[in-house]
Amino acid sequence: MGSQEEKIKVLKLWVSPYANRVLIALEELGVEYDTQEEDMDNKSPDLLEANPIYKTVPTIIHKGKPLPESLIILEYIHDTYSSFSTLVPTDPYEKAIARFWADFIDNKFWIAEYRIIVRQGEAQEIAKKEFIDSLFLLEEAIQKISGGKPYFGGDKFGYLDIVLVPYVFLWHSAEIFGEFRIPLESCPHLSAWIELVSKRESVVKILPSAEASHEWFTRSRKKALSTSN
Missing domain, CATH: 1.20.1050.10 (Glutathione S-transferase Yfyf (Class Pi); Chain A, domain 2)
Structure with a gap:
């Protein structure tokens, strides 16, 4: 779904429930994505640049634009790919x-x-x-x-x-x-x-x-x- 440049990149920690909910949502929608595992004791330059305020996972990068905070990301995923499925209630x-x-x-x-x-x-x-x-x-x-x-x-x-x-x-x-x-x-x-x-x-x-x-x-x-x- 989409070109390589449009794939969502998820900066994550494997055990993080916040990061894993984002990955589950992407799987449910059939959205292609890449992941980058983070060491939270030695955070990557990508994470520090994409999320300089909280420096937390998950943070996504989509079409060159970063977005932090899992609940915000879930709504973004829904709004971006709602033509494929609905995660968030429409009412x-x-x-x-x-x-x-x-x-x-x-x-x-x-x-x-x-x-x-x-x-x-x-x-x-x-x-x-x-x-x-x-x-x-x-x-x-x-x-x-x-x-x-x-x-x-x-x-x-x-x-x-x-x-x-x-x-x-x-x-x-x-x-x-x-x-x-x-x-x-x-x-x-x-x-x-x-x-x-x-x-x-x-x-x-x-x-x-x-x-x-x-x-x-x-x-x-x-x-x-x-x-x-």
Whole structure:
């Protein structure tokens, strides 16, 4: 799809849920892309030039123009390639609701999950409670937004599915480090959704294994705890 010059280049980190959601979206749309793996302790000149403010992944370069931040990138991909498929809801209200829950997933749900992974003691216990509370809110949200259909957006795998699914594959680490079990038996809609999306071709292709991710986050946890002490 498109010439070599028009291919999207994705600056990424293999374990980053933010980067992986962008790759899943590109796979879903059948968009050709190239990737460049980044060492976040030794960031490339390409990343520093393309994203000089945050210096984070993912950052894409398309037709010579850079764009950072995964949720912004997802909307850009949708707007650029919407003639091939639809990821983001077209109804203004449904789009606004999707943006609300995407923000919740990133800034409440994932932050709590990440704190379970890199904290200990009281701070970790607080994070576990916030994570479980957020889990139940997501259970209610998927039931309401999907209208009883299999995906967050209804019949089709789309925006909120792509936003959330990379985090699910990191729950393994949260359970190990937090020494608790995520109560999915109390979340039948989320459980059914996880079973469905975990078999999706784009998800299987892009997301790393729980074991490989856990090795990476074990090192990240050690670094975070040594810095906080």
